[in-house]
Amino acid sequence: MNVHSHSAAHTPMAVVKGVRNAVLSPPGGPHRLLLPRPLWLRIPIGLILLAMTIGFTGGTIAIPLNVYKSEPTASAAWFLGLAQVLPLLFAPRWPLMAWRISALGFLAGVPVMDGRYFWPWPVTAWLAFMLMLFMVGVGCERQTTIGVGVVTIAGVIVPGALGSMPGWFGLILAGLVIMALAFGDAIGGRSAAEQSLREQEALRRQDLARAAVLEERARIARELHDVVAHHMSVIAMQAEAAPYKIPDLPDAARQTFGVVRDAARDALTETRRVVGLLRSDDEGAERAPQPGLNLLEELLAGARRSGLSVELAIVGVPREVSAGVDLSAYRIVQESLSNASRYAPGSRVLVEIRYARDALQVTITDDGARTTPDDSQGGGHGLVGMHERVTMLGGVLTAATHEGGGWQVAAELPYGED
Structure with missing residues (x-):
């Protein structure tokens, strides 16, 4: 080398x-x-x-x-x-x-x-x-x-x-030798430095991408913890209240409810302990419930205030979906609208929520920037986060330009039901 x-x-x-x-x-x-x-x-x-x-x-x-x-x-x-x-x-x-x-x-x-x-x-x-x-x-x-x-x-x-x-001519030749070698060494040193910089930049990009994936996975884990914690709390409270709601409850059933209550509390405690490691020192547990598609109109209203022209299309009969699918669909729409506001200001955006037979299909399409994007915004890792969420649910995500000249994000989120 x-x-x-x-x-x-x-x-x-x-x-x-x-x-x-x-x-x-x-x-x-x-x-x-x-x-x-x-x-x-x-x-x-x-x-x-x-x-x-x-x-x-x-x-x-x-x-x-x-x-x-x-x-x-x-x-x-x-x-x-x-x-x-x-x-x-x-x-x-x-x-x-x-x-x-x-x-x-x-x-x-x-x-x-x-x-x-x-x-x-x-x-x-x-x-x-x-x-x-x-x-x-x-x-x-x-x-x-x-x-x-x-x-x-x-x-x-x-x-x-x-x-x-002549000796003086030999000195001239010696000087030419030194000049040729020194010039080559300088060129080679610059080439080696540039190659090293390219390798370091490639490693830095890989590290940033890897860090973005880990950060997004931690964020997803924290959000799902809050969803699961809510349900586990409901289970524990219902198991605690059952003996008081049902008169003449047999001792065996009373013991079973006690086991369910204790198991739910233990699971909730362990989950909080593990996921607590993923929270930064200045980040406390979420107090508000995690958002879902029921808050979609508020999200679209915020996007309209940022200068986008947003339309919502719901195809199929709305149905209740799992908390993970509901939260992931909301986050995908949120990140896509954020990207559209950043890279395609003033564009027309169509948000389509399609309730298919086996999966929830979420498609966000913009028609391109109306004004010049602000270069100072910089690039984030929104696609990394969306990909991690969809992969976690066993779905499929595509993000690419479309014929209209804008950008389209399409996610298919399986319901996860038999």
């Missing part, structure tokens, strides 16, 4: 390790191809790199042939040209291996070209070598990059400067 660490990579021991990595470490490639990710950029850049490799190789071979003319050593130009430049082809994937092969070719070219040219390498070969050094800086760790620079200067440029190449 490509790592650009800002630790103390310039200590003598670190430089020694970098040189060892540059020369002896397995030439594994970076975690990705050193080309742009989009295919429409990767293909043309790859073709350009291929064309440059062909051109640089041809120039690296032609220049020595022109210098040597018909001398027997002219045949070495073919070998040196291929060794010095051809590794550029696979440098985007294995930059360290490409540099090693090319550096050996440059070192071999010193005794062959020394004294016959201003410097012992063709300029085309050096241009290709600079590209390979740049890719080493992009794809390798900083410690290895420093080692590559040290080996290149000490093992390639210094031997050339010991011959006929």
Whole structure:
């Protein structure tokens, strides 16, 4: 994996390790191809790199042939040209291996070209070598990059400067090597940082989604606790009052009512204890009964006051539904109207409650924003909550745009009866 660490990579021991990595470490490639990710950029850049490799190789071979003319050593130009430049082809994937092969070719070219040219390498070969050094800086760790620079200067440029190449020109070449590696390291470090930021952002989104699910499940549990607590209290009170309402009640029945009463109280106590853990420190138990479809008109009136034009359609014969279905249907309508007010201000909204044979069908449809939504509202996790409620009841939820250009939420909540 490509790592650009800002630790103390310039200590003598670190430089020694970098040189060892540059020369002896397995030439594994970076975690990705050193080309742009989009295919429409990767293909043309790859073709350009291929064309440059062909051109640089041809120039690296032609220049020595022109210098040597018909001398027997002219045949070495073919070998040196291929060794010095051809590794550029696979440098985007294995930059360290490409540099090693090319550096050996440059070192071999010193005794062959020394004294016959201003410097012992063709300029085309050096241009290709600079590209390979740049890719080493992009794809390798900083410690290895420093080692590559040290080996290149000490093992390639210094031997050339010991011959006929002027020392001042060797210093220029050493500066170019450092610049190519430093530029590549900077580009690689930025790429690694951006990749890390993308990964962190993806993890953050996953954590937020997971937290939203847990928060909504806790909220649902608290609400259902209040519903169940009401019914358990009724059971306990009825069991307590039965012996007084029914004269001459047999002792066995009286004991049975006592068992029912005690069991209801114990269950209520345990439920309160467990669900109490889900309440925040500043959140007390609900005092008002949980809402249901009987309060739907009040909810729609509040939505109209917020600027929506809301219509209600009830299809089928209304029937009594379980507390969980009743509460979930109300919450789905409430959240959908809240989303419509936030993201589609001024829209026309149709709320349809359909009493089907096996399930309660709730559909909320808006026709799109009439005015520009307020960007400061931000996004919530309303769909997460609706999905959790419907899943809890074994139903189905769909939320998507529709042909009219607005948004539609449709939930099917099974009655849960045999």
